[in-house]
Amino acid sequence: MTSIGLAVIGAGYWGPNLVRNAMATPELRLEWLCDLDEDRAKAVLGRYTTVRPTTSVEQVLADPAVDAVAIATPARTHFDLVQAALNAGKHVLVEKPLTPTYAEGAKLVALAEEKDRVLMLDHTFCYTPVVRRIRDLIASGELGDVQFVDSVRINLGLIQPDVDVLWDLAPHDLSILDFVLPEGVSPLAVAAHSSDPIGAGRPCLAYLTLWLSSGAIAHVHVNWLSPTKIRTTVIGGSRRTIVWDDVNPAQRLAVYDRGVDLSTAGADERRAALISYRTGDVVVPALPEREALRGVMSEFAASIKERRAPLTDGRSGLRVLALLEAAGQSIQNDGQRIDLGGPIR
Amino acid sequence: MTSIGLAVIGAGYWGPNLVRNAMATPELRLEWLCDLDEDRAKAVLGRYTTVRPTTSVEQVLADPAVDAVAIATPARTHFDLVQAALNAGKHVLVEKPLTPTYAEGAKLVALAEEKDRVLMLDHTFCYTPVVRRIRDLIASGELGDVQFVDSVRINLGLIQPDVDVLWDLAPHDLSILDFVLPEGVSPLAVAAHSSDPIGAGRPCLAYLTLWLSSGAIAHVHVNWLSPTKIRTTVIGGSRRTIVWDDVNPAQRLAVYDRGVDLSTAGADERRAALISYRTGDVVVPALPEREALRGVMSEFAASIKERRAPLTDGRSGLRVLALLEAAGQSIQNDGQRIDLGGPIR
């Protein structure tokens, strides 16, 4: 296989980005852009393209030149599309969330394994230089133990017809968390509160609390109604603390050598006396400016060529679904803490 | 009474600010600074003062030149000190929280009413130009209905021996909320989650969710462990949205004419079609730069002279205590939602 034949399915909000990045990835060979609305597909491709538009998924899946598909359609269509693609022997890259339920997602993961095809989630943020660096800082021990995670993702967002703010935005935070947490640390329980103050018929803002197996708490705030865009994640560690401010390109990531230390001295001494404060330097690491979706496409191609699981495989999608479902259950029950029954697999 | 004789009790972290502002308030006449540690009181007063230091509260309360006391001692000492002061016929300004329990606070409020003395809480933020403006924007209807409140108050904070982060920091947010919410809107239920990741023996970070009688949610994040200082409150309204960034003096308050509108048209039409987005201008109102504590002192003096309740009276302190107690109860019960049994009085 010299290059991998690809079809993009879905020419809506995100599809054009997949098309553009697929076209820029040497290992991929874009064959089709498929959308129910052919004019929309044509508009995305433009007047100067050799890529073919189509409205027929069947045509795409039947084309032997197509080795893989990238799916950017509404979540409710994912199950049927992914299933059909896998059954047609295609590798699949799919937008988050994988499916609207954990049960459906699990079936797709099983099917991909059975068919020996790659099933990859487009957890785009995991392919940004900043998230890669955060993962390294945690994995290398430079951060120390993760003491807390606080993630805010608020903006004036599109109120969507079929997903609430939790399913729309929280997959970003949950997939990042899944990606950066150290080996052996995972969420054990979830609570969530939400609100629909404009009468949109679904939550427009929500707060999630996750209890991690290490004893730490991770918290996520997602909100479609904020006129100001805030995308800040603070990860407190016992040695360093990270502040990731994604709307500040001049200082996207800052590593603080500041914090509170607590010596574990004799129990009869007064605790207060043992606390000390570090107020060291802040380092803003040099990070490459690279479009994350380029990395997604490269990883998709590489995992197909190397016949291995991609970095953000179907199981990472499942873990996100488990958290979203538990959050929904908590909201239904006045914010009750929902146990996940052990680490999610 | 030409000027009001005042004694400040407590020369620790906050006492010096009370001393300085009392000295700058013409209606007040500072007589004493009282602290168990006379050297500390002397150090606060400095070498050039005519104000007397003392270690004896009794001496202060017995002094007929003292009309009022301002108490800035640890919370656990408030009940005895306030009670003694009121019984000695003094007016009282006291730091937040009023007392460590609602029950004790309620006794003091009753005692103050019985003795016909002013009992005022030093809810300092309510006397800042920015909070006054926010209150006006809401009261005048310029904001429209309050749709959500999100308040973040995180910093590298002093781990304190006898209070947790909730009792240390959340009184600020809760007293501000109490101050700015429109007539008739009040919290009905509370849930809270907290964590002590450094083993300090008490919560060092906490999240509070408050369900308001209007159906909206208010959320508070307080954290002692963040190396970066964030103090941002977003108040979303149906007509305008406010962003108050207290660490940005160049733009402390911004009023956004941006948001999501939802027309309430015929039920059979698709909701999505009815949503529209406003993307109007942002206005940064000119606000005076004025030390809030100066306003606290003026209001204390004015309420004494005019024989009226101060803006932040004992009852406002009680309402904050009710919320703190409910939050603590929620934390004890895995984040369970705690009903307040109707508006707090």
Place this chain on the structure above:
Amino acid sequence: MTSIGLAVIGAGYWGPNLVRNAMATPELRLEWLCDLDEDRAKAVLGRYTTVRPTTSVEQVLADPAVDAVAIATPARTHFDLVQAALNAGKHVLVEKPLTPTYAEGAKLVALAEEKDRVLMLDHTFCYTPVVRRIRDLIASGELGDVQFVDSVRINLGLIQPDVDVLWDLAPHDLSILDFVLPEGVSPLAVAAHSSDPIGAGRPCLAYLTLWLSSGAIAHVHVNWLSPTKIRTTVIGGSRRTIVWDDVNPAQRLAVYDRGVDLSTAGADERRAALISYRTGDVVVPALPEREALRGVMSEFAASIKERRAPLTDGRSGLRVLALLEAAGQSIQNDGQRIDLGGPIR
């Protein structure tokens, strides 16, 4: 003429942006991308295009399907290319600076008029929503008289082989100034200082002072060596003052109702007493997010179709050249003030 046949010449730093925006402009029909290096042209066009690459300008200019060319080659090649294109009857859009000398530029302007062809400068910033708004604020009198202009454009910049920092960066500031200054106000004299602290063989940082016919001063700071990117223009007016911070998307433009007023009372009164300070609100106008180059392409097409001068015509390019030449002359003469001999035409 249904659509305008276009060729882009130059596939270097800026050419790809011209290609992309030309392809997105319905009134234009991109026929060729021409570059001496065919591989570079092919790489810019990508693997999926119907646009033809070529290395031959002659072929492009001989093609009757080509009505217009957009030139993005080094400045030293502009004269020959523009001349050839105009002589071939093509309309021309050219990157700034128009030519390396005023004399050459004037010949091209004359030639374009003789041939009745559009000669347009790609003064990109003039097509941004923010500069359009600034122009309106000044033209409408909302700003009052322009009292000063201060423009900073510093960054870690590419040291270029054939232009210095002045010719590289200052055309932006000078073309914006030319665009926004009110009718009847224009530069009368120029002084400039520059420095080459790294031994690059040409100025890497420079300061320009322009004396305007209104008596006000405009000042420009351009610098290739700053590790931090600053692009801030302050335009002080007698009624309002504008701050344009181009690296702050959340607040690109702010209009301050703040300033100093001076009543022109009787001459024998003390001047100091007559000064007053306004400290009114700041308004951040809502501006559309629109790629400026899209506007450039639309204006190029419209001026061709409507047989009229474009907003940034050859003469605007000439006025910029006159200022750049005077600045260079000042630098050669220890910063001497160089008179322009009346308004530049």
Place this chain on the structure above:
Amino acid sequence: MTSIGLAVIGAGYWGPNLVRNAMATPELRLEWLCDLDEDRAKAVLGRYTTVRPTTSVEQVLADPAVDAVAIATPARTHFDLVQAALNAGKHVLVEKPLTPTYAEGAKLVALAEEKDRVLMLDHTFCYTPVVRRIRDLIASGELGDVQFVDSVRINLGLIQPDVDVLWDLAPHDLSILDFVLPEGVSPLAVAAHSSDPIGAGRPCLAYLTLWLSSGAIAHVHVNWLSPTKIRTTVIGGSRRTIVWDDVNPAQRLAVYDRGVDLSTAGADERRAALISYRTGDVVVPALPEREALRGVMSEFAASIKERRAPLTDGRSGLRVLALLEAAGQSIQNDGQRIDLGGPIR
């Protein structure tokens, strides 16, 4: 001498700060606050002080308990006051500028030497932690060669009756420059441009260019008319570059390991090929938060006790005066470059 008796002369804008910091300095013993307007002096001292107000400089200078005076009166009064104080055997701390002319300043420096008294300039910024750190970074070689200095100090400023913006604001920048430049590097020539767009009768904004003996340029922009406060100094070095943003307490100082390198290879090679760009990390050093004026007072006391020249002695004030005078001369001559005739002494 156990403690140093001090009198502050001048209770206007800056005097209260001298009073407050003198009172907090253990080595000093504040005896008097002297002002022509006794009510103003009393208001500054407040109702609770043991410090005596007076309107008589003679009384102060005749008092043997007074060892030193700190002068914060208008610049035009400095010569007479400093002369009288030195003649009375007092040590002197004086606000900038030392005097309105270099000639007067030189007389005072000579007199102080003759009388063996300390003559210190209140170049406050030199006592801030950030300027100390900048000086260290340059002196230690960590910055490499200083390639350029760009300093912006603009704000809505008080239009003053007897000084222009240059004499009001530029002394800050010039004294800092004097303080941080490495041994052996000093200004050799000055050019300046200014403007009075509001008809205030004196320059309200000005630009200064300084040619340094190292070949580098330093540039200063001072402006009373800007509605937004900018205080940013960039110091470009061959190894590191510093950005000092004084209105950003969260990141006052940033040290960039970014820049342009130029290998000095064989002359016949193309220069462009030899340029490389470093894009390393940014470090934000931890700096203590300390009031600069406290450091001024300590240094004044220490230099008196240790019978040595203070860090910012009379000669540093003279060097600032020489630059201000040359700048004024340049403004009078259309911005002509004014040679200083060798390093200023």
